[in-house]
Amino acid sequence: MKLNRRQLLATGTAFAVLGAKGAAAAPGGLNARVADVQLLPENYGQTRIWDFEGMAPGPEIRVAQGARVQKRLMNDLPDATSAHWHGIRIDNAMDGVAGLTQDAIAPGASFDYDFIVPDAGTYWYHAHNRSFEQVARGLHGALIIEEPDLLDIDHEEVLILDDWLIDPDTAQIADTFGAMHDLSHAGRLGNYITTNGTYNLSKPVKRTERLRLRLINAANARVFQLALDGLDGWIVAVDGMPLAQPRQVEGSFLLAPAQRIDLIVDVTADTGGAGHILHLDRNESFSQVAFEVAGDSARSRRAAPRPLPPNVHAMPDLAEARGLALLMEGGAMGGMRGGMMGGRMSSMRDMMQSGNFWAFNGSVGGMDGAPLATLSRGETVRLKIANETAFPHAMHLHGMHFHELAPDGSLGPLRDTTLLDRGEVRDIAFVADNPGKWLLHCHMLSHAASGMMTWIDVA
Ligand code: C2O
Ligand code: CU
Numbered sequence: 347m348k349l350n351r352r353q354l355l356a357t358g359t360a361f362a363v364l365g366a367k368g369a370a371a372a373p374g375g376l377n378a379r380v381a382d383v384q385l386l387p388e389n390y391g392q393t394r395i396w397d398f399e400g401m402a403p404g405p406e407i408r409v410a411q412g413a414r415v416q417k418r419l420m421n422d423l424p425d426a427t428s429a430h431w432h433g434i435r436i437d438n439a440m441d442g443v444a445g446l447t448q449d450a451i452a453p454g455a456s457f458d459y460d461f462i463v464p465d466a467g468t469y470w471y472h473a474h475n476r477s478f479e480q481v482a483r484g485l486h487g488a489l490i491i492e493e494p495d496l497l498d499i500d501h502e503e504v505l506i507l508d509d510w511l512i513d514p515d516t517a518q519i520a521d522t523f524g525a526m527h528d529l530s531h532a533g534r535l536g537n538y539i540t541t542n543g544t545y546n547l548s549k550p551v552k553r554t555e556r557l558r559l560r561l562i563n564a565a566n567a568r569v570f571q572l573a574l575d576g577l578d579g580w581i582v583a584v585d586g587m588p589l590a591q592p593r594q595v596e597g598s599f600l601l602a603p604a605q606r607i608d609l610i611v612d613v614t615a616d617t618g619g620a621g622h623i624l625h626l627d628r629n630e631s632f633s634q635v636a637f638e639v640a641g642d643s644a645r646s647r648r649a650a651p652r653p654l655p656p657n658v659h660a661m662p663d664l665a666e667a668r669g670l671a672l673l674m675e676g677g678a679m680g681g682m683r684g685g686m687m688g689g690r691m692s693s694m695r696d697m698m699q700s701g702n703f704w705a706f707n708g709s710v711g712g713m714d715g716a717p718l719a720t721l722s723r724g725e726t727v728r729l730k731i732a733n734e735t736a737f738p739h740a741m742h743l744h745g746m747h748f749h750e751l752a753p754d755g756s757l758g759p760l761r762d763t764t765l766l767d768r769g770e771v772r773d774i775a776f777v778a779d780n781p782g783k784w785l786l787h788c789h790m791l792s793h794a795a796s797g798m799m800t801w802i803d804v805a
Contacts, residue, residue, distance in 0.1 A: 371414045372407050376429065376459075378473070378485060379422040385510065385543060391517040393510075395484035396423055396473075402543040403506045403564065404471070404487030411466040411491050417459045419451060426450035429459060430474035431489060432604060433586050433747070433762045436461050438782025441744055444475035446713045446783050446801060451475075465657035466493040467586025468560040468606040470506070478566060478791035479523040482511065482534060486564045491586070493655055498648065499610065502558035503549060505623070505635055507601065509536025509565045524795065530678045530703040532737050533567025533603075533790035539625065541635050548636040551613050551621070552643040556651075558582075559609040559623070563601045567790040569738060569765065571626040572634065573598040576615030580651055583608035587747055587760035588654035598626055602740035602765035604789040610651040615639050659760060660724075660777040662749060667728035667775060670719055672786075674766075676704035676797060679736040685710050685797075697797075704735070704788075704797035711787070711799040718786060718800040721778040727802075728775045733766040739793060740765050745784040745804075748776035763789055778804045 381400040385393040398404030409415060419429050428450055430442035440461040444450035451457045463469075469489040473480035488504045511520040511534060528534040541547040551557065559579075563570055573595075580592035581599065585606050592610065601607055615621040617639050625634040676682040676697075684693040685705035692710075697703065702710045709715065721727060728751075733739055742763040750758035751773040766772055781804045788798035 371416065372409045373416045375420055376404070376417045377420045377422060378427050380424070383543070385540070386512065386517050386538065387545065393512065393517050393519060395519065396480060397484040398487055402484040403508070404485070406488045406490060406504060407471070408490040408492065409463060411463065411494060414462050415459065418456050419459060420456045421451045421453055424453055425480070426452050426475055427473050427480060427485065428457070428475045429471050431459070431461065431469065431471050433467070433469040433606070434461065434489070435464050435746060435780055438745065438780070438784070441782070441784070442474045443713075443744065443785050446785060463491045465586060466491045466655070467583055467588070467657065468504070468562060468608055469586050470562050470564065470606070472564065478534065478795045481564065481791055482523065482566050483519055488560070488562055490560065495655065497558060498556070499558045500555040500643065502560065504560045504562070505541050505547075506562045506564050507570055507634065508540050508543075509568045510538045510540065511536045512538045524701060524792070528792040529701060529796040533792040535567055536565065539634070546633060546636070548620070548638055550640050551637040552641050553613050553615065553617055553639050554645060554647050555613045555643045556648055557611050557613070557637075559611060561601055561607045561609065563603050563605050565603055567603060567792060569603070569740070570601040570634070571598050572601055573624045573626055573631070574611065574622070575624050576613070576619060576621030577611040577637065578614050579609045579611040581607055582610050582651060582654050584759050585747065585761040585763060586657075588656050589759055590656075591653060592651050594650070600765060602738070602763060602789070603791070604740060604742055604763045605765070608654075612647060613637060613639060617641055659747060660779050662726040662728070662757065662775040662777050664726065664728060664755070664775060667726040668721070670727055670729045671707070672718065672729060672731045672800070673707050674704070674731065674733045674735055674739060674798065675708070677735045677737055678703075680734070702797045704793055706798065706800050710797040713785070713799065713801060717783070717803040720803045720805060722805050723779060723781055725778050726775065727778055728773060730771065730773050731766060732771045733768060736768050738765060738767045739798065740789040741786065742789045743776070743784060743786050745780045745782060746776050746778065748774040750774055778802070780804060
């Protein structure tokens with residue numbers, strides 16, 4: 347099947363249900379299957395991917411804040427799968443974590459996802475069984491929850507950034523999942539970078555138009571360093587959650603795996619030229635998305651954007667917080683000697699032989715061991731995460747957003763995924779008000795598969 351942008355949009359809007367708060371729903375199916383798509387430029391052959399509904403990325407699911415999402419996931423893949431609704435404060439039974447909140451859906455079987463979306467913002471969904479392979483093969487899509495009020499914008503674009511590891515001789519996805527080097531170093535990095543499944547995506551715009559751009563990083567391990575050119579922009583939300591004050595983009599900003607950034611941008615490039623989201627890699631910059639300027643908008647430049655309406659969260663009470671610590675160790679050049687694995691002390695060599703390279707608090711993580719903590723509902727947690735490895739990690743908590751704490755101890759923005767550079771320490775705080783078993787793991791998916799995974803239990 348050949349996939350073009352027009353089809354992608356048409357199917358995307360078929361899922362768009364606009365309406366009054368609480369009234370809209372997104373019913374229907376979500377078919378996980380194998381498809382051949384023209385991922386590479388036309389002079390290459392088609393690429394076999396695993397995807398939802400035959401598209402890479404999968405169909406956009408778009409509903410109003412407070413709406414109900416009902417999706418029957420039908421598994422037509424050769425492997426068991428599940429769907430996780432990343433960043434949603436969801437009912438635990440619907441979180442989609444195979445092995446923790448549900449059994450993986452066997453080939454030929456289905457599972458009914460049914461949940462309410464309490465917060466507006468930019469989210470995504472992806473496979474959560476052997477995710478280091480299944481997400482890399484294409485099992486992900488955007489989940490957009492609309493605010494009740496319309497913004498003063500001309501249009502919006504959902505932009506899913508990804509990198510694929512392709513064998514250029516065959517045009518196929520390199521079947522090197524779980525390669526030792528990826529597990530133990532920076533993770534699986536692709537060699538073909540796309541936006542919405544397209545290389546060098548470009549969009550037509552008019553000068554002085556105002557756009558809302560919803561950026562989602564669906565890559566396994568790549569931290570995108572991005573900048574704007576010919577666009578004046580403000581970051582208005584991170585990981586779905588509005589910033590108290592829009593932050594004007596100056597220089598570059600980072601988008602780690604699984605993170606989202608909502609931008610409001612004004613097109614300042616001239617007619618005939620183009621604005622760009624630039625991807626900076628070492629000392630080079632590439633166009634990630636081009637906005638080709640054709641003519642002037644009827645409107646002149648607007649004033650700086652106002653904040654988006656906040657999503658209501660309980661405020662952590664730091665004075666009463668329960669203190670927890672998470673020490674991240676291991677990996678190549680990490681100097682770790684060994685760790686607890688399956689209840690006994692193992693040497694680094696034994697760990698490596700079983701494909702494990704990382705430890706949390708001295709233990710190779712997983713879902714079968716004890717939780718990092720058992721919390722009572724409503725308790726405030728302050729968690730200190732220390733990255734003592736030689737690599738960056740994007741730590742993701744399921745089920746609840748957390749505040750990053752500034753060095754002075756003040757509450758920073760709400761996030762669901764926080765990037766820690768090597769050697770970095772970060773404190774996060776949240777109110778554990780969503781009952782259930784919630785995963786806490788690195789979203790460099792090869793790392794999660796080789797030890798960087800734990801969970802918390804909220805009673
Ligand atoms: Cu987006 Cu446990 O993942
Ligand atoms: Cu990691």
